[in-house]
Amino acid sequence: MSVVKVQPTRMELIKLRRRIKMAKRGHALLKMKRDGLIMEFRELLEEAKKVIGGMAEKYEKAQQKLALAMAVDGVIAVKSIALSRQCEPRFVMHKKNIMGVVVPVIKRDEKIIKCVVEREYGVLGTTARIDEAVEAYEQLVDAILEVAEIETTIRRLIEEIEKTKRRVNALEYRVIPSMEEACKFIAFKLEEMDRENIIRLKKLKSKKAKRA
Amino acid sequence: MILKSKKSSWAYIVARVKVMKRRLIPSEEYRKLLNMDFNEIVRYLEETDYKREIDELAYKYSGPRLLDYALTLNLGRTYKKIQDVSFGVAKYLITEYLRRWDIWNIINVIRGKMAGVSAEEIEESLVPIGEYTIDFYKSLIPKEIDEIVKTFEGTPYYSALSKIGSEPLSIIEDELYKIYYQKLLKERPNEIALKLFMDFIRMEIDIKNIKTILRLKREDVSTDEIMKRIIPGGFEITEREAAKLSAMTWDELIKALEGYWFWKGIEGITDKSISRIEIKFDKAWMEIVAKRAINYPLSILPVLQYIVLKKIEVDNLRTLGWGKWQGIPNEEIEEQLVIL
Numbered sequence: 001m002s003v004v005k006v007q008p009t010r011m012e013l014i015k016l017r018r019r020i021k022m023a024k025r026g027h028a029l030l031k032m033k034r035d036g037l038i039m040e041f042r043e044l045l046e047e048a049k050k051v052i053g054g055m056a057e058k059y060e061k062a063q064q065k066l067a068l069a070m071a072v073d074g075v076i077a078v079k080s081i082a083l084s085r086q087c088e089p090r091f092v093m094h095k096k097n098i099m100g101v102v103v104p105v106i107k108r109d110e111k112i113i114k115c116v117v118e119r120e121y122g123v124l125g126t127t128a129r130i131d132e133a134v135e136a137y138e139q140l141v142d143a144i145l146e147v148a149e150i151e152t153t154i155r156r157l158i159e160e161i162e163k164t165k166r167r168v169n170a171l172e173y174r175v176i177p178s179m180e181e182a183c184k185f186i187a188f189k190l191e192e193m194d195r196e197n198i199i200r201l202k203k204l205k206s207k208k209a210k211r212a
Numbered sequence: 213m214i215l216k217s218k219k220s221s222w223a224y225i226v227a228r229v230k231v232m233k234r235r236l237i238p239s240e241e242y243r244k245l246l247n248m249d250f251n252e253i254v255r256y257l258e259e260t261d262y263k264r265e266i267d268e269l270a271y272k273y274s275g276p277r278l279l280d281y282a283l284t285l286n287l288g289r290t291y292k293k294i295q296d297v298s299f300g301v302a303k304y305l306i307t308e309y310l311r312r313w314d315i316w317n318i319i320n321v322i323r324g325k326m327a328g329v330s331a332e333e334i335e336e337s338l339v340p341i342g343e344y345t346i347d348f349y350k351s352l353i354p355k356e357i358d359e360i361v362k363t364f365e366g367t368p369y370y371s372a373l374s375k376i377g378s379e380p381l382s383i384i385e386d387e388l389y390k391i392y393y394q395k396l397l398k399e400r401p402n403e404i405a406l407k408l409f410m411d412f413i414r415m416e417i418d419i420k421n422i423k424t425i426l427r428l429k430r431e432d433v434s435t436d437e438i439m440k441r442i443i444p445g446g447f448e449i450t451e452r453e454a455a456k457l458s459a460m461t462w463d464e465l466i467k468a469l470e471g472y473w474f475w476k477g478i479e480g481i482t483d484k485s486i487s488r489i490e491i492k493f494d495k496a497w498m499e500i501v502a503k504r505a506i507n508y509p510l511s512i513l514p515v516l517q518y519i520v521l522k523k524i525e526v527d528n529l530r531t532l533g534w535g536k537w538q539g540i541p542n543e544e545i546e547e548q549l550v551i552l
Contacts (some may be wrong), residue, residue, distance in 0.1 A: 064540075067534070067535075067538035067540060068487070068540065068544075068548070070276075070534050070538070071530065071531045071533075071534035071535045071538065071540065071545070071548065072487075072527065072530070072531050072534075072548045074280050074283075074284065074527075074530050074534075075276075075277055075280045075281075075534075076280070076281075076284060076336070076337055076338075076339060079333070079336060079337045080316070080319070080320050080323065080337045083320060083323040083324045083327050083329060083333070083334070083337060084323045084327070084381065084382075085327065115431050115433060116427060116428060116431050116433065117382075117428065117431075117433055117437050117441075119382060120380065120381055120382055121381075121382050121385065122319075122381075122382045122383070122384075122385030122386040122389065122441075123382075123386060123424050123427065123428065123441045124385070124386045124389040124390070124420060124424065124441060124443070125315070125316065125319065125385055125386075125389055127423075127487070127490060128423070128426075128427050128486035128487045128489075128490050129487040129490075131427060131486070132486075132487055
């Protein structure tokens, strides 16, 4: 450990002891935050696994439904329905706070999963296969947004956990030990100075006694 | 319009159509095609009437897209041929019946314009069937939507198209199809051969209406919304019947279908998969048309039967081609085929 460069004064010792006390309290708090974040992360991880699995299933289903619609109704019919989509699905990002970590919440501006009569194509010129393919893709888009939200939250949590871990480790293995060492050094120096003073006084006393 | 026809004119067109019908792929062949892979199917089609279209489009497309576009082009040419060889009332009725493709093309041009996609993409969604030519639709693509709507001033479609901007396109699309059927039902035939045409159209309306009711019922759409999409003038499913059916629950509705002319074809449906039920309806309808066409050989029915059979053949071949390409299991492909 590096040599501590501090003034060996009583004032400095008091200050250092106060700082150690504060650092230890901070260390305990950060440790609690880290543990809390890890617990939150584990819960989210389980949810993310489910959501991502669901998205993969929905993707497969959507592909199958599209394949069937392409097969029976033809590429022209599917292309025609694709043209009916006037705009992309819109969403708004909101913020949520999890133990000081700001995470996004995706709010759908308009309903993504729509009923047949709410869609931009007519019923009389299309078939149920087209409905099924469109519905499967609407569900997929909704699942993608859910995954995006949970994935971003998990990424932010991981970043925060890493940051907190670094702080905890820095406090535990570097800041607090070095301050304690400095504290010990000052205490030792002060004791040394005390001892020197006593000896000096004793010597002066003995000299005075000899002279007398 | 009061329609009159001569028996001799039917004899000519029916004879021409009979010859064309013989060239359709027989039902037994589909079993063979089911066991082939995609390339084998294309090779098989290269030995049929589809060769010309496949060769013609091979420079532009490949794989199942080539097959899809070639089949559509062939369908368009076949319909054009029927129109060309027919005359008099037969020609008039066939032309009127094929106008549904005009609606398809008009809607696609407007949809494409609204979505702001490229001209090539819009052109790819057009089908060369109907009163207007593909070149006519291509000339519409660079125009603004208002100008496109103005082009149809004086046609029956204008009343619906003029609502673009104030009403959703889905409503306008359904309205166009309603106009199409209403126009067909306006004809006043005074002989049995032509009355059969009306029955054919009214039966088609029944099939459309029942499909609409089932599709919307599955999603719990209200009766009012369903009724907005019902085509008036059905054979058995009139507006009143449709209102009665749409007010029922799913199970009641399935039970209530018993007794309608299409019931035999859909008997025993249990699942809510409308795409499978739709195929059954098409089969039931085609079987009835085939029976009637045999009973009335000198009428428009054999011609209409051929028109629908050709469409079914194209749909079946497309299903086989795409199905094989996408690796859909044989059983699932077979379920989607209309084999009579």
